[in-house]
C-alpha cells in the first residue's frame with residue numbers, strides 16, 4: 622500500500638471514508654488501533670489504511686483495484702470475531718463495513734411460513750417471519766431495535782450484538798433459522 626494507492630482510493634471515496642497513516646491523510650496511528658488490534662488484544666496488525674465504503678459500488682472499485690495491484694484486503698465488521706480473522710497479518714488494507722449500515726426494507730407479510738402438514742395435525746405451525754433487507758454492515762442491535770415496534774425479533778441474540786456486523790459469520794451459520802433476513 623503506497624501513497625499512490627491512497628490517491629487512487631481518494632479519487633472515489635469521501636475523506637471521511639478513509640483512515641490512513643500515509644500522506645496526505647496522515648491519520649494518527651492510534652486511530653487505527655481499534656482496527657489493527659483484535660477484541661481480545663491477542664493479535665496486532667500493521668495496516669496503514671482503513672477504507673469504509675458507503676456503497677457496494679465503492680466496495681467493488683476497491684476490490685478491483687486491490688486485485689490488480691495485488692494488495693491484500695481484510696474485510697472487517699465489528700472486529701469481535703475473537704480468533705484474529707479480522708486482523709491484518711501484515712499491511713493489508715482493512716475494508717470496514719461500518720458505513721454499510723442501512724436498513725433497506727421490511728415486509729412483515731411475505732415471510733409467512735406454514736407447515737406442509739394438514740392443519741389438524743399436532744405440531745401444525747403458521748409463523749409470520751417477515752423479510753428484512755439490510756446492508757451487510759448493519760449490527761444486530763440496530764436491527765433488533767428497528768424490528769421491535771413491528772412486533773418482530775431477530776432470531777439471533779449474542780453478547781456482542783451491540784457491535785458485530787451480520788454478514789461475517791452469522792448469515793451462513795443461521796440461514797435455516799433466519800430465512801427472514803436478506804443481506805445486500
Ligand SMILES: Cc1cc2nc3c(=O)[nH]c(=O)nc-3n(C[C@H](O)[C@H](O)[C@H](O)COP(=O)(O)OP(=O)(O)OC[C@H]3O[C@@H](n4cnc5c(N)ncnc54)[C@H](O)[C@@H]3O)c2cc1C
Pocket residue numbers: 660695696697698699700701702703705706707708718757779780781784785786787788789790791
Ligand atoms: C462478548 C461476545 C460474545 C459472543 N458470543 C457469541 C455467542 O454466544 N455465540 C457465537 O457464535 N459467537 C459469539 N461471539 C462471537 C461472534 O460470533 C462474533 O463476534 C461475530 O460473529 C463476528 O462479527 P464481527 O462483525 O465482529 O466480525 P469480524 O470479527 O469483524 O469478522 C469476522 C470474520 O469475517 C470476515 N469478514 C468480515 N466482513 C466480511 C465480509 N463482508 N465478507 C467476507 N468476510 C468478512 C473477517 O475478515 C473475519 O475473518 C461473541 C463475541 C463477543 C465479543
